[in-house]
Every structure is written in C-alpha cells, then in structure tokens.
Amino acid sequence: MARLALIRHGQSQWNLENRFTGWVDVDLTEKGTAEAHKAGILLKETGIEFSECFTSVQKRAIRxxxxxxxEMDRMWLPVTRAWQLNERHYGGLTGLNKAETAEKHGADQVKVWRRSYDTxxxxxxxxxxxxxxxxxxxxxxGVDVPQSESLKLTLERVQPYFEKEIAPRIKNGESLIIAAHGNSLRALVKILFGVSDNEIVNVEIPTGNPLLIETADxxxxxxxxxxxxxxxxTALPPIK
Known part of the structure; x- marks a missing residue:
C-alpha cells in the first residue's frame, strides 16, 4: 500500500495580510514556520518511510x-521542484488585499474570481x-508565465505532470510527500478523489496540516x- 502526504505550505506573509499571492515568492511567517515544524513531527510519528518528495519552485512550499x-530526520530524501506545482496565478488581483478588492469590485464578483472553477x-x-x-x-x-489562471487552468498544468512523474511511483507502491499550495493541491484532490467541477471549489486545505492518503495496491x-x-x-471529499 502506497502513502501520499499532501502538505499545503505553512502560513505565508501574504496569507497573514489577506492578500492574493499566486506566483509571488512570499516567505513563511513565524506561525507558518511553526506549522511546518508540526507537520514534520506528525509525519515522523506515522512511522512511514517516504522515498521521494515533490514541491513547487516557490520558497514558501520549499521551506x-x-x-x-x-523534523523527520529525512533531509537526505530526494526532492524534485516543479513549476507545475506552483500556486494558481491570480492575475490582476495579485498583491491586492482581499477585503479591499471585494469593496472595490463587489463581493459577488470577487467570489466568482476566487471560487469559480473556470473563470x-x-x-x-x-x-x-x-x-x-x-x-x-x-x-x-523555459516557462511561459501565465497572466491569470482559473482552477481549471491550474489543473491543466498539474494533471499532466502528476500523471507522468508522480502517479507511476504511487502505482509502484512508493510513499511520497508533495509540499505545494492551496490550489495546486486542490487540483490533486480533484484528480485523486474524482471530485466534480462544482464541488472542488468548496474543498479547503488548511496550511501546514499533512493530508495522508493511502492507496490500494x-x-x-x-x-x-x-x-x-x-x-x-477540514472536510474531505467522500472516497468512491
């Protein structure tokens, strides 16, 4: 049985400031660092021997x-960094305070930008x-940096990478760690749990809290x- 641990990075400075972050390379806060330490302690307590790790090219996930x-005494594990696991690109919202953006554009419009699957x-x-x-x-x-992404567009870069580089290792019985971001991990949850387009936008992934998935052989x-x-x-999608 293979295990897959998905970790959303600990709280970042822009998480704290309630700003749209996306591809901006913001670092962890003191709280985010503490969350990462606890994540490592919890993973060590499982006793699972992970064989490889994957992360994005953004420092909050890497750190x-x-x-x-x-914390796991496993710093020697091989780590692959992949831009495909980056956070969703928030386009023109990048850097803006979420509350102020809602006041300017209306809460309904901002909700569409933040939570719709394909807008x-x-x-x-x-x-x-x-x-x-x-x-x-x-x-x-050699990345053509996007100027804006929906969750659907994020999935379209995450899924091919996952299917080529990660899925074969899971099927082979390897236990892996993926440290990434709210939306790239949401895309992985959609793939693994078969979540619908309408339901995936309601999936919330807490910072610094490992989601441990066991897969059948x-x-x-x-x-x-x-x-x-x-x-x-937080609530997980039902296992089908």
Missing amino acids: TLWIALD PPPPLEAGSEHDLSNDKRYLHY GSLSPASARYLDEARA
Missing part, C-alpha cells in the same frame, strides 16, 4: 518541506511589479484519507 524533513481573474498587466515573465527561475525552466484510488492534525482538519 515548508525543508523544515518538515528536518480566471483579469490578466496581470505587462510590466507590473508582479510580472514574472523575466524571472530567472522561469527563464531557467497498484492504484491511485484512495483507500483511506485523513489530516494528521485532527484539531485543524
């Missing part, structure tokens, strides 16, 4: 994984302070799933 692996926010203007088209990391990876289908920190657990 969360580093801290967790340090992206307005695109980020070229030359904006948050324009990452010339960022060295994305030039290195040779399968991607969850046999069981639970958050390791029960006090901060």
